[in-house]
Amino acid sequence: MTGDELLDSLSRLLGAKIQSRIEFRGETTFSIQPEDLHQVAKFCRDELSFDYLIDISSIDNFGDEPRFEVVYELYSMTLAVHLRLKLAVSEEVCAVDTVSDLWPTADWHEREIYDMMGIRFNNHPDLRRILMWDGYPFFPLRKDFPLEGLPSEMPDVAFTSAAPMEGGPFVTQPSTATAKDREPRAKRPDLNQ
Amino acid sequence: MPQIAAYDSKIEGNVIFTQLDAAMNWMRKNSLWPMPMGLACCAIELMATAASRFDIARFGSEVMRFSPRQCDVMIVAGTVTYKMALAVKRIWEQMPEPKWCIAMGACASSGGMYRSYAVLQGIDQLIPVDVYVSGCPPRPEALLEGLIRLQKKIEGESSFLNQKPKLIHELMPEIEERTPPRPSIRGGVTGGTPSPSSLV
Numbered sequence: 001m002t003g004d005e006l007l008d009s010l011s012r013l014l015g016a017k018i019q020s021r022i023e024f025r026g027e028t029t030f031s032i033q034p035e036d037l038h039q040v041a042k043f044c045r046d047e048l049s050f051d052y053l054i055d056i057s058s059i060d061n062f063g064d065e066p067r068f069e070v071v072y073e074l075y076s077m078t079l080a081v082h083l084r085l086k087l088a089v090s091e092e093v094c095a096v097d098t099v100s101d102l103w104p105t106a107d108w109h110e111r112e113i114y115d116m117m118g119i120r121f122n123n124h125p126d127l128r129r130i131l132m133w134d135g136y137p138f139f140p141l142r143k144d145f146p147l148e149g150l151p152s153e154m155p156d157v158a159f160t161s162a163a164p165m166e167g168g169p170f171v172t173q174p175s176t177a178t179a180k181d182r183e184p185r186a187k188r189p190d191l192n193q
Numbered sequence: 194m195p196q197i198a199a200y201d202s203k204i205e206g207n208v209i210f211t212q213l214d215a216a217m218n219w220m221r222k223n224s225l226w227p228m229p230m231g232l233a234c235c236a237i238e239l240m241a242t243a244a245s246r247f248d249i250a251r252f253g254s255e256v257m258r259f260s261p262r263q264c265d266v267m268i269v270a271g272t273v274t275y276k277m278a279l280a281v282k283r284i285w286e287q288m289p290e291p292k293w294c295i296a297m298g299a300c301a302s303s304g305g306m307y308r309s310y311a312v313l314q315g316i317d318q319l320i321p322v323d324v325y326v327s328g329c330p331p332r333p334e335a336l337l338e339g340l341i342r343l344q345k346k347i348e349g350e351s352s353f354l355n356q357k358p359k360l361i362h363e364l365m366p367e368i369e370e371r372t373p374p375r376p377s378i379r380g381g382v383t384g385g386t387p388s389p390s391s392l393v
Contacts, residue, residue, distance in 0.1 A: 148310065
């Protein structure tokens, strides 16, 4: 079957489990409840041949309720079809079932999400930090964590401190001006030409 | 500059007169074996400098010994993350005196473009650096220039007193006025865990 037929059949078969279906420029995204994740993922892998989990990522909508979203990018290598699954995770729950028993690559992706965002994964074989060290007290990619970092100390393991910002992150503003005018300049006027 | 006696091998034979400092510094600077602390992209340029076109071996850095016990100069090439920082310090402490450090690239000198929660803002927060080579990454010629500057710095050093600086300063404290100890940064050259309170 073709890609579109596949995704239509997915809508019909899963029916109520899909909260919304968005199609944008040929990309299909299904929103589902976190409780249905494992069942839907297993169905996608077994019945619909989505054998390749490309990526899992997470979004922090700080101030919105529910706070987090977890996004699964699936791909079918036999049919060349992409699919995106989105879950909404609230801050109180902050936990999702693991899919590492379905796609073993999810192991490290979920560890990274735990490390950076703090979302736990139930029944994960080895849920611990992967980029920062065990015992680091913060979740760095949350919106309420500052860009320059926070001081922390673990004797003999690692330490961190806040990086000096010198006036803030210098960001190029999008515009049609030339690069000379778009690029941010130093705050001290005597350092400019 | 130390005075070196004029030398004519027909008259004097194969003997030269010189100062101990000059001789030892000459030997040290012309055989600086690097400890390549290649952490990120600058390591590629370090490899390029060691390869045939730019050939760091011409300047005495014949072998890149990956054992710190056999090295003279640590070339910190790449971004030093906080996760790696204490490992770099441990390797530095395992290097025997006399030892020097070249901070290669923007990230090793000052944290580079990464003003973030995970990157140490310059390896000089942990170990004393002798030469900073700027660039992202620095060209191999720039690293060679840094090595040559280090060689010039070694020429001017007091070679014997640099051998065991802490021991000498303990035994003969008056020497401290003539040759101040290497800057003791965040716990000193040998040991001590760094504490964040001394940073900005």
